[in-house]
Amino acid sequence: MSEGELSKIQGDELAMNARVDQKLREYRALEQDPNFLEIYGRDRLDLYKKGERVFRFSRAQNL
Known part of the structure; x- marks a missing residue:
């Protein structure tokens, strides 16, 4: 395995670990925080609630 391939795999692993950490935080918030659960579900x-303005922003995705 070349050094470049190893470096790419290590970068992919770091990105995946960051995503897992984010999903775990989100899961815990859904379990423990009723306000987060409401916002997440509504999103x-x-x-939306009467009189409320909702702004949607799209995220650039790395493909």
């Missing part, structure tokens, strides 16, 4: 279902 996923495109719901």
Whole structure:
């Protein structure tokens, strides 16, 4: 295995570990924080309260 291949694999591993950490934090917040659960659910279902303005921003994705 070349040094470049190893470096890429290590970078991929770091990115995956960061994603796992983020998902674990999100999971814990969903379990423990009712406000987060409401916001998360409303966002996923495109719901909003009367008089509320919702701004959506799309994230650039690395493909």
